[in-house]
Amino acid sequence: MVLVCEAAQGRSPELPWRGDNLDHVMVALTKLWLALTPSPLRPPTVGLAGDTVARSLNGWKRLSDPETAGELVAPLDAWSARHLGALVTLEAHAPKAVEGDTLLHFDIRADNLLMDSGGPGPGVWFVDWPHACVGASWFEVACFAPSVAMQGGPQPEGLMARRPNELQPSPADLLAGVA
Incomplete structure (x- = not known):
């Protein structure tokens, strides 16, 4: 398979993030x-966000199983250790919570963006799509939020608040996706 697209002119976003x-x-x-x-793309061309989450995010479950946790449980902070059962339950709901019908980049970070000032306002190019999958659009921001905070932007809840109301997740889905 070959993907052909136009060349993008632009620069990386300035860091720390400017509003x-x-x-x-x-x-x-x-x-x-x-x-x-x-x-516009469906499996098997791209994966499903729920399948990706189910395959790769079973850390809480592994930590709760004495056979797979080994010595990993000892370094858990007190809060995580106390709430491990609830975290396992939330994590189990995550694949269903991130289901949707939107083609997602699934790896939005500053180094996967180009800002183009060629128009009335900066255009944004989303580059490097090897993890594209179909899922809930809100999950894209939930995954983007930690890198924004680490690079001087708002905390994750501040970034999530910038989404239009009609594209906000339910609190239960957000909690499961983040867990």
């Missing part, structure tokens, strides 16, 4: 999701 650049990225993400819902 205006982050606003442009969030507007561009919303436009992207609207254009990619329903997803």
